[in-house]
Amino acid sequence: MKKYILAGLSVSAILFSCQTQQKPEVSKQEIKFGYQVYKKTCSACHWESVTPQQIEKIKKTVMAGGRPPFGAPPMAEVSARVKKFYPSEKEFVAFVKDYITNPSKDKGVCLPMAFKVFGTMPPIGKGLSEEEKEAVAKWLYYRFNISWEEFMKREHHK
Numbered sequence: 001m002k003k004y005i006l007a008g009l010s011v012s013a014i015l016f017s018c019q020t021q022q023k024p025e026v027s028k029q030e031i032k033f034g035y036q037v038y039k040k041t042c043s044a045c046h047w048e049s050v051t052p053q054q055i056e057k058i059k060k061t062v063m064a065g066g067r068p069p070f071g072a073p074p075m076a077e078v079s080a081r082v083k084k085f086y087p088s089e090k091e092f093v094a095f096v097k098d099y100i101t102n103p104s105k106d107k108g109v110c111l112p113m114a115f116k117v118f119g120t121m122p123p124i125g126k127g128l129s130e131e132e133k134e135a136v137a138k139w140l141y142y143r144f145n146i147s148w149e150e151f152m153k154r155e156h157h158k
Contacts, residue, residue: 026089026138026142030134030135030138030139031135031138031139031142031143033131033132033135033139034135034136034137034138034139034140035139035143037128037132037135037136037139038075038136038139038140041124041127041128041132041136042075042124042136044071045070045071045072045121046070046071046072046073046074046075046078047070047074047075048074048075048076048143049074049075049076049144050074050076052154062117067117068117068118071118072118072121073110073114073118075140075143075144076144076146076151077151078140079140079141079143079144079146080144080146080147080148080150080151081109081110081111081148081151082095082096082109082140083141083147083148084109084147084148085109086109089138089141092137092140092141093134093137093138093141095109096133096136096137096140096141097125097130097133097134097137099125100121100123100124100125100128100133100136100137101123101125101126101128101133102123102125103120103121103122103123104120105120108120
């Protein structure tokens with residue numbers, strides 16, 4: 001009987017440890033710090049998000065040869081697009097940290113039109129600490145919970 005109890009406890013312990021290790025924890029403090037880094041460093045070019053009405057107006061402006069009212073794609077779009085290629089937190093964070101430090105069209109994941117309209121971003125990550133890069137990348141990962149496919153299905157992207 002003791003063998004069965006010990007075996008049951010061992011299996012339960014293994015299952016419990018697997019379940020608790022599946023998703024890394026990110027603190028609210030780290031996300032808040034990441035948002036502060038975004039506001040200080042990224043928001044001058046990247047708006048956090050845009051409404052369907054804003055998208056329609058911007059499309060018309062760009063089609064007429066004008067420039068959008070921001071210097072880079074909105075962060076909601078950036079997050080969804082990067083997750084298409086780097087879906088896990090670890091991959092996503094590593095890509096963002098590298099890209100903001102050493103951006104290039106070759107390793108970028110933007111649509112060709114984004115590069116045409118905005119060009120390649122400057123290496124703003126070179127002026128950030130590792131802690132700031134990590135925090136802003138995690139903020140970007142956790143702030144927006146939409147896949148690229150869902151993002152493209154929205155009314156303003158039909």
